[in-house]
Amino acid sequence: SQTIHQWPATLVQPVGSPLSLECTVEGTSNPNLYWYRQAAGRGLQLLFYSVGIGQISSEVPQNLSASRPQDRQFILSSKKLLLSDSGFYLCAWSVGQGREKLFFGSGTQLSVL
Amino acid sequence: GENVEQHPSTLSVQEGDSAVIKCTYSDSASNYFPWYKQELGKGPQLIIDIRSNVGEKKDQRIAVTLNKTAKHFSLHITETQPEDSAVYFCAAPDQAGTALIFGKGTTLSVSS
Numbered sequence: 001s002q003t004i005h006q007w008p009a010t011l012v013q014p015v016g017s018p019l020s021l022e023c024t025v026e027g028t029s030n031p032n033l034y035w036y037r038q039a040a041g042r043g044l045q046l047l048f049y050s051v052g053i054g055q056i057s058s059e060v061p062q063n064l065s066a067s068r069p070q071d072r073q074f075i076l077s078s079k080k081l082l083l084s085d086s087g088f089y090l091c092a093w094s095v096g097q098g099r100e101k102l103f104f105g106s107g108t109q110l111s112v113l
Numbered sequence: 114g115e116n117v118e119q120h121p122s123t124l125s126v127q128e129g130d131s132a133v134i135k136c137t138y139s140d141s142a143s144n145y146f147p148w149y150k151q152e153l154g155k156g157p158q159l160i161i162d163i164r165s166n167v168g169e170k171k172d173q174r175i176a177v178t179l180n181k182t183a184k185h186f187s188l189h190i191t192e193t194q195p196e197d198s199a200v201y202f203c204a205a206p207d208q209a210g211t212a213l214i215f216g217k218g219t220t221l222s223v224s225s
Binding site: 006032034036042043044046049051057059090092100101102103104105106107109 | 119145147149154155156157158159162202206207210211212213214215216217218
């Protein structure tokens with residue numbers, strides 16, 4: 001069966017520090033991979049998605065970047081965090097017909113202070 | 114692009130009552146409509162979905178109805194229980210069909 005791993009679960013970082021969040025998927029090949037952000041009390045905002053190694057689509061201009069160095073690995077990064085980068089970050093994957101059905105990881109709660 | 118509106122933002126019901134959450138979408142070409150449940154501190158989990166070739170789908174106490182003409186779909190939870198308390202999200206595919214666009218969520222509270 002497929003599983004998705006996302007870490008760390010919580011992270012507290014000072015303003016201006018770098019960020020690296022990692023997500024890996026097991027039990028499937030060539031998945032679509034996604035990064036969503038959820039601000040406190042708000043909906044899910046799509047940040048990036050990838051349909052293959054090295055292929056990244058950005059949905060929102062921001063202080064963040066994403067990379068997919070391997071088929072089942074997706075990384076979210078920032079060189080210098082801003083206060084507004086605080087939020088709950090979720091990795092997700094999809095496969096199959098239409099690839100619409102998303103399965104989410106357990107999320108990373110990022111607090112930028 | 115696709116735009117998904119969800120109402121209400123909060124919903125409080127008594128245990129045993131029914132709960133209904135509604136969503137509208139803008140892209141008439143959309144053909145897949147999932148609902149996700151998110152418990153505190155966790156990632157959203159898919160609870161039910163419907164494709165545009167059917168008008169209703171049911172799974173035990175939850176059901177989803179779709180009105181393609183009016184471009185809206187609804188989640189119905191019957192005989193609510195305290196463990197149904199969570200944030201519920203509806204979604205629809207973006208124009209390219211490669212990602213889901215989510216509504217802003219409904220916080221459902223079921224009191225016993």
